[in-house]
Amino acid sequence: MSKPIIRPIEKKDNPHLAKIIRKVLVDLGVPKIGTAYADKALDCMFETYQRERSDYFVVQENGTIIGGAGIAPLENYDGTICELQKMYFLESARGKGIGKLMMSRCLEAATSFSFESCYLETMTYMTAAQNLYKKSGFQYLDGPLGDTGHFSCPVQMLKKL
Numbered sequence: 001m002s003k004p005i006i007r008p009i010e011k012k013d014n015p016h017l018a019k020i021i022r023k024v025l026v027d028l029g030v031p032k033i034g035t036a037y038a039d040k041a042l043d044c045m046f047e048t049y050q051r052e053r054s055d056y057f058v059v060q061e062n063g064t065i066i067g068g069a070g071i072a073p074l075e076n077y078d079g080t081i082c083e084l085q086k087m088y089f090l091e092s093a094r095g096k097g098i099g100k101l102m103m104s105r106c107l108e109a110a111t112s113f114s115f116e117s118c119y120l121e122t123m124t125y126m127t128a129a130q131n132l133y134k135k136s137g138f139q140y141l142d143g144p145l146g147d148t149g150h151f152s153c154p155v156q157m158l159k160k161l
Contacts, residue, residue: 002061002062003061004059004060004061004066004093004096004098004101005059005060005061006057006058006059006105007057007060008056008057009045009056009057009058010058011047013045013046013058013065014043014044014045014046016065017042017065017086018043018045020065020066020067020068020088020090021037021042021068021086021088022037022042023090024067024088024089024091025037027091028123028126030123033152034149034150034152034153035123035150035152035153036085036088039086041086042086045068045070045086048072049070049072051072052073053072053073053082053113053115054070054071054073055072055106055113056069056070056071056085056086057069057070057109059089059093059098059102061093066089066090066092066098067088067089067090067093067098067102068086068087068088068102069084069086069087069088069102069103069106070084070085070086070087070106071083071085071106071109071110071115071118072085073115074119074145074146075146075147076146076147077145077147079116080114080116080117081117081118081119081145081146082110082113082117082118082119083120083146083148084106084118084119084120087099087102087106087120087129089102094128099129100132100136103132103136106118107136107161110161111161115161116160116161117161118138118158118159118161119145119157119158120133120156120157120158121144121148121150121153121157122153122155122157123154124154124155126155133157133159137159137160139158139159140155140157141156141157141158143156144156
């Protein structure tokens with residue numbers, strides 16, 4: 001087994017990432033409406049993250065994509081906050097420290113783009129993810145920032161960069 005590789009997204013990754021993200025969301029019982037599942041960006045991730053101050057990374061192991069995560073300016077928000085977006089890993093990738101590595105890569109990108117804070121939304125029952133977020137310095141908010149369209153995600157967190 002080879003060491004996982006984190007690299008920038010490529011156009012050829014689009015169908016693989018869409019399939020992975022939808023599978024993870026279904027496996028975790030996430031609503032299909034009001035979450036990343038319904039995002040138009042899922043089928044064109046490479047193109048979506050070509051815009052200014054945005055980046056998306058994939059992680060692959062033995063040549064196979066097993067997850068990804070990205071950052072982009074927070075939608076419908078006027079300020080210097082980015083959003084950690086679409087951080088999902090296949091079950092086989094979990095518990096190996098890949099999330100911590102991916103988080104570090106995304107936060108480095110956010111800092112290089114001069115964001116002052118990083119925001120995220122998640123589900124209440126995604127406790128393992130929340131533990132990673134807390135260890136990375138994210139704190140709970142009392143409500144959403146911006147308007148991501150993810151009204152089914154009841155947990156919001158923010159980290160000062």
